[in-house]
Amino acid sequence: MTGEDQFPRIRGEMRPDKGTSEELEAILERFSASIRASILKFGLEQKGIDPEDVYQDIRLKIIKKILSAKKIQSPASYINSVVHSTLIDCLRKSRAQEEILQFERLERLRQAEGQKEPRGVDTLARRALGEAVDSLIPSRKKALKMFLLNMTVEEIARSLNWTPIKTRTLIYRGLDDIKRKLKKRGIDHEDRS
């Protein structure tokens, strides 16, 4: 099947100003690769989430919309809603499946409790860090937790409706506080200079 057969209506009135169907496929393929990588990174395929299902669902909805008779009024918000609803659905299904296998889950938890903690992780520092973060004032704690959960400063700012500079300052103060708290507990550090 050629690109023209796949996207017959992209011609004429629905034809995008610049793009070709191959370019659209390449865009979607890049998206697919990043979604697949994220699912594998967080071990969600073990919880019944198939990266291919997620991607195909999103891909089909987007292509169907692009090929429909109407112009897309706001592509970003349409893509936004398609991606969000697909992600919500797939995580809901995965949780429902987990509920069914609750017995196995408890069994795995019991096994995990019996196992030693992972090697190379500084247990004392890890626990002390968790406690230090929990003892921060609420605004610093929230910003710092999100930062330590791998969100960027811009993402945290957007999510909490804060300015980037406020967010960055709160995170910096939080980091400074926990360094001091760790030092007090004898977990000394050396700064990169």
Place this chain on the structure above:
Amino acid sequence: MKTDPDRFKALYGAQVGLQKPASRRDCPSPKRMIGLLTSRCSAREGSKLVDHISLCSDCAGEFGFLTEALRSERVLAGDIENWLGGGQKAEPRQPHLLRYSWGVASLLAAFFIVGFIVLRLVILRSPERYRAASEARVALLEPVEQKVSRQSLVFRWQPVPGVEHYVVEVFDEALSPVWKSPPLLETRIVPPDPVARGFVPRKSYFWLVSAYFLGGDKWLSPLEEFTLKD
């Protein structure tokens, strides 16, 4: 132990990874997590969600996945908008009645003003304000939200009475430390050549000054941004 943010992130990730709840009945729904990521939840609910996520490895995994998926989605939306071309973005089709209607525009403006006042008075009655740290008492003079050339890059700040020494720190956008000065007695410093050469032009950096007192007290300046022109 290195205390750069990546080290903290690794330790915190390991700590969260060990928090395995016996059941997921109390876990927030994926929709609420997306709500947090897209700024569609209250400050209070946001705090609750973040606290839960940091105590539940399953939710932390899902939250990490959603964070990355939403990053990819932003790229996808941008790429598709570009692919569709400027025409569709520039001229969204409007319902006929709304076109050129000043009456409707005034009505909408009034609606937004009333809505804003209600929001301010009712919903945001006790907003979480940014608490300027009491210790943020060192005033930075330059560079402050400025574009400066590499040759003229000098960090200057107001003197603080009774200070034993100052330390200047520079961070990148992710708050990773880039440079830390030795203890300083003066209120200005030109970064050493190798450091200045390491700054990437047109990239944002942040700097602050810590003022240390004899008794062990420390005052901090706010974080200020600067960018190199060349």
